[in-house]
Amino acid sequence: MHKTLLITGGSRGIGAATVRLAARAGYAVCFSYRQDAAAAQQLVAEVTRESGRDSGREGAPILAFQADISREEEIRALFAAAEQRFGPLTALVNNAGILEHQTRVEDMDxxxxxxIFATNVIGTFLCCREAVRRLSTRHGGHGGAIVNLSSRAARLGAAGEYVDYAASKAAIDTLTLGLAREVATEGIRVNAVAPGLIDTDIHSSGGEPGRVERLRTGIPMQRGGTPEEVAKAILWLLSEDASYTTGTILDVAGGR
Incomplete structure (x- = not known):
């Protein structure tokens, strides 16, 4: 029987890289997207085409589902759709997150x-709730894994740019630690990945597409990371190779 993975915010960047890698690893993948239906369907077509070509069989089971993670009713619908299409959930990756234009705290309204907090914090909490209700042995589930997307900004602060985003990711660190301890005896492992400066278009959302290049010299490895490098860390934490790892925040940040 296949493993079912739900990924929030899977149509671009780290989320899309995780969708691709998970499909190659044999997961049935349901991913959410908020707005860009064309990008989501393009990813579905790409994964289906690649998996069919590599295996000589029908393409990998994959579903794109439109959902705004800041809305509780849409989160419920997302989880229901994943289960209806692929059966019981095996794992969750909380990747969906937003930031806004760079500014100082004194100018935030x-x-x-x-x-920021509705999506990055409350949405992630609610997705974790839905996953625990399905995975926990306390509720008749068979266990599983949750990986949350944090950020190195949680410990660096993002002064003058995104202190609100950094604070939201610090909340994710605390959620990861607390939930991991809460469900450790119920068959669920909960971890987080904290990316550093990664080459994705999220920086354009903040108003500076070239931010990684500007800050590159402050990274010990002297380069930004790739979405695929983060996705590989996520897939490791989901796998049985990480069977004794929970409550861990794994930095993928080039030493920064």
Whole structure:
């Protein structure tokens, strides 16, 4: 029987790289996207085409589902769709996250903070809740794994740029540690990956597409990371190779 993985925010960047790698690893993958249906369907077609070519059989089981992770009812619908298509959940990757234009704390308004925390923190909490209800042996589940996406910003602070984003990711670190301890005897492992400066288009959302290049010399390895490098860390944490790893925040940051 195949393993079922749900990935939030899977249509681009780290999420899309994780979708590709998980499909190659044999997971049935359901991923959410918020707006860009064309990108989501293009990824579905790519994964289906690649897996069919490599195996000589029908393409990998994959589903793109539109959901805004800041909305509780859409989270419920996402989990229901994954189960209806592929059966019981095996694992969850909480990748969906947003940031807004670079600014100082003194210039942030309440609406911005509500948007950041609704998706990055509350949405992740609710996705974890839905996963635990399905995976926990306490609820009749068979166990599984959760990987949350944190950020090195949680410990660096992102001063003058994204202190709100950094604070939201610090909340994810605490959620990861607390939930891991809460469900450790219920067959669920909970870990996080904390990427550093990664070459994705999230930097364009913040108003500086060239941010990785600007900060590159401050990275001991002298380069930004790739989405694929982060995805490989996520897949390791999901795998049985990480069977004794829980409550861990794994930095993928080139030493920064």
């Amino acid at each position: 309440g609406d911005r903070l509500q948007r």
